[in-house]
Amino acid sequence: MSEADQRRFSIFVSPLRGVLDPQGQAALGALHSLGYDEVEDVRIGKYIVLTVRGGSEERVREMCEKLLANPIIEDYRIESESG
Amino acid sequence: MRFGVIVFPGSNCEMDCHYVIEKVLGQEVRYVWHQESDLRGLDCLVLPGGFSYGDYLRCGAIARFSPVMEAVRDFAARGGLVIGICNGFQILLEAGLLPGAMLRNNSLSFVCRFVHLRVENRDTPWTGKAERGQVLRIPIAHGEGNYTAGEGLLDEMERRGQIILRYCGPAGEVTPEANPNGSARNIAGICNEGFNVFGLMPHPERASEEILGSTDGLFIWESALAAAGV
Numbered sequence: 001m002s003e004a005d006q007r008r009f010s011i012f013v014s015p016l017r018g019v020l021d022p023q024g025q026a027a028l029g030a031l032h033s034l035g036y037d038e039v040e041d042v043r044i045g046k047y048i049v050l051t052v053r054g055g056s057e058e059r060v061r062e063m064c065e066k067l068l069a070n071p072i073i074e075d076y077r078i079e080s081e082s083g
Numbered sequence: 084m085r086f087g088v089i090v091f092p093g094s095n096c097e098m099d100c101h102y103v104i105e106k107v108l109g110q111e112v113r114y115v116w117h118q119e120s121d122l123r124g125l126d127c128l129v130l131p132g133g134f135s136y137g138d139y140l141r142c143g144a145i146a147r148f149s150p151v152m153e154a155v156r157d158f159a160a161r162g163g164l165v166i167g168i169c170n171g172f173q174i175l176l177e178a179g180l181l182p183g184a185m186l187r188n189n190s191l192s193f194v195c196r197f198v199h200l201r202v203e204n205r206d207t208p209w210t211g212k213a214e215r216g217q218v219l220r221i222p223i224a225h226g227e228g229n230y231t232a233g234e235g236l237l238d239e240m241e242r243r244g245q246i247i248l249r250y251c252g253p254a255g256e257v258t259p260e261a262n263p264n265g266s267a268r269n270i271a272g273i274c275n276e277g278f279n280v281f282g283l284m285p286h287p288e289r290a291s292e293e294i295l296g297s298t299d300g301l302f303i304w305e306s307a308l309a310a311a312g313v
Contacts, residue, residue, distance in 0.1 A: 019186070019231060020186060020229070022187045022190075022191050022229070022265070023187060025189075067148070070144065070184055072184040072232070073184045073231060
């Protein structure tokens with residue numbers, strides 16, 4: 001399989017709106033104490049990069065639903081680039 | 084009664100559970116490696132605490148796909164007793180055998196200390212030996228025990244009696260101060276709708292002998308024995 005058949009997917013997993021994000025809250029407090037009062041909210045998530053043979057976005061979505069994100073507490077967004 | 088203690092790569096409380104079941108309760112017990120799929124002959128499964136698969140991605144997220152989990156699902160569907168302690172609870176949540184999910188503790192700290200727990204429902208295989216409203220003293224040790232579920236689901240669970248243990252003060256008062264991790268409605272332990280699957284963050288196996296400072300964990304183990312007619 002040549003590299004031309006590879007595709008890279010970036011997956012951004014973030015806490016669902018309305019779900020408490022203790023890490024984001026801690027970072028928000030720290031930014032305020034540094035004087036960055038303009039910051040109104042911080043949400044901290046995960047950034048996952050997949051290199052996939054063939055590269056079916058549908059299957060990547062399936063991977064997110066099954067394993068990479070927990071839909072009860074997390075949301076995700078997929079961005080793809082041709083390899 | 085025959086117990087199976089499931090061992091995932093990264094479990095670290097399996098020996099404590101095995102010890103309590105064999106030496107303190109005097110019951111039969113064997114380890115079940117996560118690659119096994121034959122659970123015949125077992126009456127109760129224990130998913131112990133630890134850091135299965137390094138807690139990578141999310142706690143329990145990878146362990147739930149271990150080969151043994153398919154067998155655990157069948158075992159639970161047939162009404163078999165399943166208890167998940169700490170990381171075991173997280174695995175049961177990720178597997179969908181219990182409702183809801185876990186978030187990081189609101190303090191962002193790993194919390195390791197004794198807590199008080201109020202028994203909210205004694206009409207379960209796990210709490211029959213306790214009184215309703217009884218306060219148990221059992222330790223917790225976790226970084227992600229901040230239980231969450233939708234408000235509608237929480238109301239349903241309350242109505243069905245699925246909330247089994249709540250963090251409380253020494254006299255049983257359920258207050259924000261008694262909540263060690265930010266858990267919704269001070270929840271420390273829940274059951275599925277059939278009450279045969281139980282998940283809790285506290286470690287009953289660490290409170291089953293006088294020398295460890297509390298024997299309140301025995302209420303849970305002995306309730307399970309009684310439920311199985313032992």
